[in-house]
Amino acid sequence: MATETFTQWVLESQDGIESLVSRQAEMPTDLEEHEVLVKMYAASLNYRDLAIVMGQRGFESLVISPNVVPGSDGAGVIVSTGKSVTAFVKGNRVVTHMILNFPAEAFPTPAEIFVGLGQKANGTIQEYGVFHESALVHMPKNLSFEEAATLTCSGLTAWNALFGGGVVVRKGDTVLTQGTGGVSIAALQVFLHLLPAISASSHPQFAHAAGATVISTTSTEAKAARLTSLGAAHTLNYKTDLNWGTTAKSLTPDQVGVTNVIDVGGLATLTESLNAVQVEGVITVTGVLGNDAREPPSLLDTLWRVCSVRGIILGSKRQFEDMVKFIEQKDIKPVVDERIFGIHEVKEAYRWIDKQRHFSKVVIKIA
CATH class of the missing domain: 3.90.180.10 (Medium-chain alcohol dehydrogenases, catalytic domain)
Incomplete structure (x- = not known):
């Protein structure tokens, strides 16, 4: 046989x-x-x-x-x-x-x-x-x-970024995601389903009306359109807007900054992540996908920004x-x-x- x-x-x-x-x-x-x-x-x-x-x-x-x-x-x-x-x-x-x-x-x-x-x-x-x-x-x-x-990997990492380390997501929070890879898309989807009002709707694009806001960066108009269809309230082109972190902050209520940054780029994106985050906000570093970094930030930058930076693996x-x-x-x-x-x-x-x-x-x- x-x-x-x-x-x-x-x-x-x-x-x-x-x-x-x-x-x-x-x-x-x-x-x-x-x-x-x-x-x-x-x-x-x-x-x-x-x-x-x-x-x-x-x-x-x-x-x-x-x-x-x-x-x-x-x-x-x-x-x-x-x-x-x-x-x-x-x-x-x-x-x-x-x-x-x-x-x-x-x-x-x-x-x-x-x-x-x-x-x-x-x-x-x-x-x-x-x-x-x-x-x-x-x-x-x-x-x-x-x-x-x-x-x-992607789903679990996004979940940890939103819920691990004592992070508490509340109504009115703003999350900044970077790019259109698995972690960023998973974080967008999970965050937009957190609030009770959202679960009653099959259309995540209405999530921001219930108090959840996602700002996403990307590199093309086509990907920006996909992000919008998934529920992103704002999309920023990181290739044409090198100061996308500052721009993201300006889009938040009273321009206080975003609550949680899901950083997938590492040294290439951390400077702008710091520019985007609000006082007492959290930057969760999940990857090292970026390149062409400008002068990298130092640990002391977290002091001046009054924020937390958390590294996670899965x-x-x-x-x-x-x-x-x-x-x-x-x-x-x-x-x-x-x-x-x-x-x-x-x-x-x-x-x-x-x-x-x-x-x-x-x-x-x-x-």
Whole structure:
């Protein structure tokens, strides 16, 4: 009897997108006691995945295990479980959590990220995956697999930015998001569903009338139009308005500044984030995507601005579970890029994100 096989992608090196190789792997037959076999239906990409493929050092270390399966984000259905698995059963729909064997209440650091899915542990870009049960959460009942596959990194990071570290979002607050990547779009969507008046409406563009305001930066008119359709009250072109932080502040009531800045650019955007934030406001640094930084700000700038700056990497598993409940309650549908790739188009998906042609999340449909 022939051995059953399935398609998986592996990284043979870190010399660029051509390092990605598709191969046939044998179907797992024996699971360790805490392992779960998942039939993958969708995966999504982050800039982290691209950086790993390219061997870039945007993180402390991007060293991979030999022939690791890339991708940390994905959704699928449980096929079988190890004998000691109690949280999941066959048939459960699940989403991956990047972090393995880590307390549910704890917040990950780079050390946990570097041994997580898609780097040291096999990831999601394969038809079947074996995961430790700690790397899974139950999937929101209201989402498709493609939508759910966007939650692992971008969704959880946005949730942490809005709710973690003692941050309290109130009616009348203003959030500034940067760009149209997954974290920024997820933050926009979650924030616009926070107030009770919003949940009664299927049109998030009415959210600002209920007291929630989002100001978003972007680089093109087309993306600005998409942001407006999602509910952004104001859009600013950061290429033509180099002082977009000051402009954002001028758009707030009494020009006091924004309550919460979701900063994805790091050194390239922090100066303008500081220009935008209000007294006692919060800048949450979630990434290092920017380049061409002007003179970077110093820690003392937070003193002069009387604000807090908080760095985060993902969020806790408990936050992930809370986010799933919120998504179900508010029936939030994560935004997926209009082009969805197939399991045999993985290299094209990586090129799509490398060229920054996407809006929100790049998704790979596996089944």
